[in-house]
Amino acid sequence: MQPTLFIADLHLSEDRPDITAAFDTFMSSQARDAAALYVLGDLFEAWIGDDDTCHFNQHIKQAFRTLTNSGVPVYFIHGNRDFLIGKKFAGETGIQLLPEKQVIDLYGEKVLIMHGDSLCTRDHKYMAFRKKSRGWWWPKLMLALPLWYRRRVAQNARKTSALHQKNSSEQIMDVTPSEVDRVMTEAGVSKLIHGHTHRPAIHKFQLGDKQAQRIVLGDWYSQSSVLRVTPQSTELKGTPL
Template sequence: MNKLALRGTVWVASDIHLGEAVPRTARAFYDFLEQARDQADALILCGDLFDAWIGDDHALRTPPAWLAAALDELRATARTIPLLLARGNRDFLMGPSLADALGARLLDAPVVLDTDAGPILLAHGDEYCTDDLAYQRFRRIVRAPRVQQIFLSLPLSLRRAIAAHARARSRQARRAKPMALMDVNAAAIEQALRSAGCTTLVHGHTHRPAIHPLTLDGHTAQRYVLPDWEFDHDAPPRGGWIEIDPAGIRLEYAKTLDPVPEGASGYRIKARPQD
C-alpha cells in the first residue's frame, strides 16, 4: 500500500469534471484554488479533475483555451502549496509529464495518508463499486498498460472521437442502471480499510457526499464521500471538499455568494460546514 505523510491543513477535492462546456464550474473551482492557496498547507485533487483526458501530449502541445486556463491555475497553486493529483475514471491517463509541467505530484491511489488527524485511506472510489460488473470489466481493460499504450499512439483527432463516444456510452449506461449498482460495495470498503490498517476512508466518484459511520471488526470507522462540482447545468450549484487538520476531518460545501457581482463570469465560493 502506498503511503504519504502530510502535515498541517490538507484539503481534498474530487470530481470537478473540467471541460469546455462548464465555464461557471471552472470559475468556482479557480476561486476554490485561490482559497486553498491562502488557507491550506497542501491540496489533493482526488480524480476526475477533468471530464476526459486523452493524453499529456494533448495538454502540453496545443491546449485549447479552457484547458490552458486550467493549467495556469493549477501551476499557480503548485507554486504556492504542494499539489497532488490522483487519477479518476475520467482522467486515468494523466501522467508524469503533466505533473512535471504543473510542478505537481502524481499520486498512485489508493494511498494511506499520515495526517495530523491520523491515518486516512484515500481513493477515487470507483474501484469499490464492485457490484457493477460491466464497469469493473471495462476498468480492467482500459487500465491495462498495453491498451493505454495503443490509445496514446493514436492521432489526437481519433482519441477525441473515442473519448466523446465513451462519454456518451457512459451517460447512457448510467441512466439504465439503478443507483445502488453504481454505489460502493460495503464488503469492498471493509476489505480496503482492513488491508490499509485504517478506520477512515475518503473517496469521491459516486457524487453522493456524506459521512457514513461504520463498525469495522468491533471498532468505529468512518467513510467520507467527496462532493462533485456542478455550477453550469444543475440548480442549485454544488461543490465542496474535505478539510483535514489536527482538529479532525470536516466535509465542507461550496456556497455561492448571492447575489453574484454584476459582470462576474462565474461564482465565488465560501465554505459552508456540513450541518
Template structure:
C-alpha cells in the first residue's frame, strides 16, 4: 500500500489538523510501504535553523514512522519551499524534486506540488521563479530570523489577498499545461495538490487516455490517495 497526501498547512494554531495527522501516522501510515507528502506540509517554513518545538514534534513523529519501515518522501510546496536537508535528516524523509517521476503500483507516475501548473497566474509565476532561484534561496536563508518571519508573514498575507481577488481559473492549473508536461515526461498519470480541489480528471495525452489526480487539503477534513495494487482510492476522512 502507498499513501499520498498534501496541503496539510500544519501550524500550531490548528491543533485539530496536527492531531489528525499524528493519528494518521500512528493508525494508517504504518501499514504503508511509502508515504508521499506533496508540498505545503507546513503553513510556513523560514528555515531549518528556525524549527519550533511544534515542528520538531512533527519531525519526531515522522522519524518514528520512518524507523518502523515506511519510506517517507517530501516535496516542497509554495508555503514550505525552504525546508532543507537538516529537517529531512531529523524527520527520516527523502526530499523530492518538483516534478518527480516515480513508479507506483508498476506505473510511471509524475508527482508535483501543482503550483508550477498555474501558468495563467503570471504574477505568481514571476515571484515563484525569483523565490526558487538558488541565489535568492541563499540570501533568504542567511537573513536574520526576525526578518525571515516578517517576510514570510508579508508573503502569506499578500498571497491570501491576491488569491481572493483573482478569478478561479487563474489560480487553478492551466489545462493546456497538464498534457504538455505529462507528454514531456512520458506518463499517463499525474498526481498533484496545491489547488485544494480534490478530484480525478480524465484527459488525453498524445491521443491516449490519461488521468490527473488532485489531492485535497486538510482544512475541513483530511484527504489521502491510497494505492493498493490496481485499486486507487482518493477519499476524505474526518479530522476529529
C-alpha cells in the first residue's frame, strides 16, 4: 500500500538552494508514490502574498501542480511563516487548504494534525503576535501594502524572530504539555502530528486512561525530514542535505 507522507518547516527561500534541491528531489520521487501528502506549515521562509509571482515562487507552485496533476492529493495547513497563502495559491497548485487543526482518518485511526505553534503557550510574546496576525484585519492590511514594503516587513520579522529564539529558553520555545493534552482530548484522539518546534521525535505518553503519541516533524535546514506512515509502520526519517 502507498504511504501517506507528512512534511513541515521546509522554510524554502532563494537563499537556500540546497533546500530547494532537496524539495525538488522529494517531489519527483517519494511524493510521486504517496497516497497523500500533508504539508503542515512553514513551507516557505516567508510568504508575503499570493500576488508575489517571482520566478522562485512559480517554480515551487509548478512542483505542486505537477504532483497534484499526477493524482496525488496534497493538503496544507498554514504555519507561522506562510499564513498568507490563500485561495489563489491553492487554485494554481491544486492543493487543498485545511483549518489550523484537522482530524483525519489515517488508515482507520483518528489523528489530529496541526502546525504546532499554537501549542507553545509559554511563549507569550509570540502568542500575542499570533493572535494579532491571525485576526481579520491584519492580513487584509498587509496584503493591501505594496510588495516591496511587504518584503521589508518580512525581512525585519525574520530578524526579530531569530533574536527572540536566541534569547528564549528551550522550555518556552517548546510545546506546553497541558495544551497538548487539552487539544488532543478536545479532538478525541490519541495521536497528534505537528511541526514548528524543529525537534523531530515520536513521544509516547499517558493521556487520561489511554496511551497517546505525539509525532514532531523535523525541519529542513540540515535534513529533509519526512514522516512516512503505512498501516504497518510509522517512520520519521531525516536525510542530510
